[in-house]
């Protein structure tokens with residue numbers, strides 16, 4: 001068996017398994033070995049059913065694993081209540097499970113096979129049973145040898161896909177490990193680094209990950225895999241920083257005398273604003289201007305909560321660039337946002353001599369209009385592109401259309417990217433190509449997603465970071481309340497009242513559920529059952545239409561096309577929709593100032609920073625705004641309450657992001673956003689020391705060997721990632 005062998009060659013796979021492996025992107029034996037468990041089940045304390053029945057320990061909580069069989073529902077004639085009964089069978093014996101007065105549970109158990117029960121036992125001898133136990137669905141059962149009544153150890157649980165079980169991985173990987181020589185595995189991390197940080201070698205890590213003797217080994221193995229991931233990311237970042245610092249960019253000076261743009265200085269421009277910049281905004285402006293004055297292309301990430309005034313910062317630094325006779329491009333993820341930015345820029349630039357263009361799929365505009373100087377006019381795309389190419393339009397705002405073919409800039413000095421759009425090497429390269437001046441522009445990414453520093457260092461490792469952690473003074477805080485399910489009527493009443501006053505509302509549902517839950521084999525995973533119980537957007541729309549027959553209600557969810565989404569958003573921002581029911585897709589910087597009330601259902605299912613982002617949708621208004629966090633259950637548990645209370649008390653999104661990271665891991669922060677990192681790298685991000693170490697080593701390596709000539713393995717891997725272009 002060789003690492004490069006196809007998995008098919010060694011396992012007799014059926015079609016569904018092949019598909020499942022493909023879906024998990026596992027093709028070779030090496031891929032299989034790198035498919036490390038997502039977690040471990042500690043079965044040290046579990047007991048066989050036979051032993052349980054013999055010993056009859058009724059006071060302690062015990063754990064048993066087994067197959068769930070013979071589930072049925074009966075009506076008890078005495079109490080006229082339902083009882084659901086089933087058996088857990090583990091190969092040694094069987095024991096009864098009983099649920100009282102929860103008839104619906106029978107449906108959710110229909111397709112459940114292997115389970116883990118951790119519960120107290122009720123009754124004695126043959127009549128022993130688990131009463132109302134919590135059960136956990138298992139992908140398979142831990143290996144039980146006949147002679148063995150008590151099993152111990154860590155049982156790996158693998159990420160699976162429809163058609164393949166964790167149990168399959170468990171046995172397949174064991175077989176591979178028996179039949180392979182791991183010596184041929186190449187360690188991509190230089191040995192001196194492995195030694196320095198006391199990491200296991202890759203071959204050791206693989207064995208420890210799949211067949212750990214103890215938790216310490218399993219942990220070391222994970223740490224090693226995580227280090228690899230983070231190191232690769234850092235290496236790419238270091239490579240990019242290195243390339244950048246060696247290239248020649250635009251030198252932006254603050255001296256405006258050469259070009260007449262209406263103000264004699266950047267300060268003069270800022271003084272024309274109807275407000276004073278906050279300290280944070282000022283600091284951000286200063287660091288950006290300082291960066292751009294060096295003549296090396298800047299790459300900076302500006303983070304700030306919704307409403308913290310990032311657009312004002314963008315306008316200010318754009319002015320500085322334009323006053324040097326150089327152009328600015330500002331890219332937004334959606335047309336709606338692009339139009340909003342265009343309108344804001346018009347306000348900031350209204351006493352200047354700067355020409356601003358808007359380029360989107362559905363039309364182009366230019367400000368100021370010749371006929372009406374205070375206004376913008378519609379113009380043709382051809383006309384706009386001509387003006388962009390000859391430099392007479394100095395600021396162009398738009399969507400992705402901006403980096404497509406045919407858009408040529410005369411002298412593009414600054415590219416600003418709004419909201420979560422990772423601006424990679426590719427886009428920078430295409431901008432460079434489209435720049436007739438042939439110089440790389442400065443890059444400024446802006447996001448309202450608060451990202452803790454460790455995470456930013458990892459996923460945006462090549463960027464410098466500026467944080468606006470202060471809100472403009474006098475901003476009203478959103479009144480935030482936690483409500484249990486039985487108080488929803490009060491919230492509906494409040495929504496009705498707000499709409500009557502001319503305002504609009506958001507209702508957020510945790511997930512979309514469309515269609516059948518079961519797969520081809522009729523199997524439903526426990527997770528899907530949970531999802532099915534959640535209110536879907538469609539159900540909620542139906543429900544709300546009954547509650548508010550007089551109002552106009554529409555919906556927005558991830559299954560819609562971009563065009564459909566944009567249309568709905570447009571209708572909502574034009575005020576034609578009173579209540580917008582949405583999944584978390586509404587998160588991305590949509591600004592409808594007239595929306596003053598947001599109801600978030602199943603709030604406990606969202607990460608804290610996600611909730612904060614959602615609440616940010618109603619922060620823009622000049623009216624008092626409200627956020628209701630509704631829980632799925634009738635009562636709110638203490639832990640849920642604590643978590644949700646953090647939203648009420650937190651000073652900024654950063655505080656919440658840090659909390660998410662420490663409480664529930666980086667996956668929480670990610671929400672629906674894909675950052676192109678693996679789960680294990682995300683997990684590693686909790687470990688600032690590791691991130692810093694990886695960053696330091698990567699930088700050292702690149703400084704010593706910029707083209708990785710001495711590290712061909714690494715070089716190859718980075719080339720595969722298609723993020724870096726080695727010349």
Ligand code: ADP
Pocket residue numbers: 275276277278281304305306307308309310311312313448472473
């Ligand atoms: P962001 O892009 O960070 O969400 P914006 O730049 O759109 O925030 O600003 C939100 C609102 O706050 C805008 O209406 C803007 O005019 C206003 N604003 C920005 N900076 C300040 C400030 N320093 N003082 C008062 N209002 C401000």
Ligand code: MG
Pocket residue numbers: 310311418589
């Ligand atoms: Mg903004």
